[in-house]
Amino acid sequence: MFLALAKKELLALSRDLHGLAALFLMPMVFIIVMSMALKDVYSPRVQALRYAVVNNDNSDQTERLLTAWSTEHGAPAALGSDDWKDAVRAGRLKYVLQVDAGFAKALDNPPEGEHAEKVHFLAEPGLDQGLFESTRVSLVMHVARLRTEGMLALLGVQGDTAQASQAMFNNTLVVAERVGKQARPSSVQQSVPGWLVFGMFFVVAAIAGLFVDERSCGALARLRSLGATPATLLAAKVVPYILVNGVQAALMLAVGVWLMPLLGGDGLSLQGISWSALVLVLLAISAAAVSLALVIACLVSTHAQASTLGPILNVLMAALGGIMVPLFVMPEVMQHIAVYSPMNWGLEALLDVLLRGADVSAVLARIGRLSGFSALMLACAYLLFRR
């Protein structure tokens, strides 16, 4: 009986083109689009920022500063007849470096007060705060290097003061690195877990839709009349959809590992991860998604309800759970709310395994929480089904 029901479920799903698209195509497209779109957020290409220079100080030091800057950040755009301030305000230029006259002189003998000659970093209003800060710090470092060079000369240091200054800045006595298996997470490594969890929870719409059809056409009554118990009927829906979730996971990971590099993005690295932890986490997420889907399926009575309630709930959980907007950029209140979203539990568990190198023992708590949620949802679905 169980096999016949499970086979029927898979056959019906295989003929449901909308359901298949929602389960496989949609998360795949999200992974590709979001990885490409967020690539620069995770790996900022500072060289690509269009900038211009307004040089009012034609000194050697300023020339060296601007040459070093263009080596690192690309050549500046030529200033046209437009007022450059308008160009910056409108975002046509990301920033402008304006060097005041007398800047070189000020390097050796910095004047006191607000009206000292300076290099101005003038950015467009929409420039990402991280990029703004990193560019500003880079400029500060360049200027500091020139000042150090001047100070070394003043102190009577023999030899190439420029090289000596460079050497000092090369050895800052600071080492910065990310702890974990990855040197630096890429947009793909952030996108794949998020949209994989999102896609797995989309079984809600497919299960609820098929269940409504089954109930309204009388097929469910027929199955019950043939002796199929509520527990068997529910179990026969859980198992096939866990398989479907498994296929989804394999496909999304494959997209990250193989397809994204072909499309010019970063590849997802699975080297060194704990495969057993990954499988357990995926199973726990799948059980949570399918059991929630069964509750929704038992609650809705029409196709319209199934096709709206499921996706709305999914999008809400994704928005709250850090899938659409990373948790760390949310305000504190929202971060507190996020911990109640099962999608967040799944996402964090996947990030633990894929980014933080967690093994089974490290993700057991999150798996337990997902399993508890699944058990609760299954119990609710059973009671609703019987009713």
Next chain:
Amino acid sequence: MMLAIRDLCFRYPGANAAALQQVSLSAARGEVLGLLGPNGAGKTTLIAHLVGMLALQQGQIEIDGQPLAQLRVARPTFIAIAPQEYAFYPTLSVLENLDCFAGVGGLRGARKTERIDACITLAQLQNYRKVQAQRLSGGLKRRLNLSIALLHQPELILLDEPTVGVDPQSRAFLLDAVKHLARQGSAVIYTSHYMEEVQAIADRIVVLDQGRVLCQGTLQDLLAGAATLHVEVEDDSALDRLLQLLAAFGQTSAQGRGALLALGEPGRLPEVLLSIASAGLQLRMARFGQTDLEQLFMSLTHRSLRD
């Protein structure tokens, strides 16, 4: 009797009126029991009890002396239903649907193949094995609905309005199939509000209305005590008066240039004719004869079966 229903009462939660009130009926092997009644009569509620979709509130249902609930646990495929709706999966093919329901009912291997083939042959669906159910015509869908019900060779078959929306050819086919099933020894309960169908195939008939059994028996038994009087008056303008006058004796309706009276008590015929004469109405034609199920139903309920 194989099936015995005694004093069955049922009220849906929150409903004002009972869906079934003191319903008692029986069905025997080899018999087609016609369950006749208008929409809302309680036919589907009664069927839902038999397939285990509704729990007993009051009354008894026994099969061969065994409570229905016990039998359903021991032999769930003893009773099968072809419901009013197309109770199968529209995106699955004919074969896949049959395979699914056969598997759910416990058929395996060669036996399953044999039963599927037999049902396909019986329903004459051989050319549609691989066609998705949603692409079948209304008549073919009805046949598939029926063939699924027959997969496990049930001894009690419930057919709930099996000919709704089908062409005359498929209707004739389905009615023949029902008679064939009864001849093979199954008990068939056939619900419909098409009295000509019930009249044609039912060995016994139960007329239900508003949850009550109005009458039951063979067609001859039911029609024996009822008759109709068809009268036409010379003066067409007097038709309204005639209808008003006849309404005192039973369900009356205008028919052509005259009136049709369903006379529940044929012995009152002289009284009716006397009343017409006393009213000064000149009759052009009067025909008194046996009634049919529709007229019987009207005489019992003062409503049409199709209301």
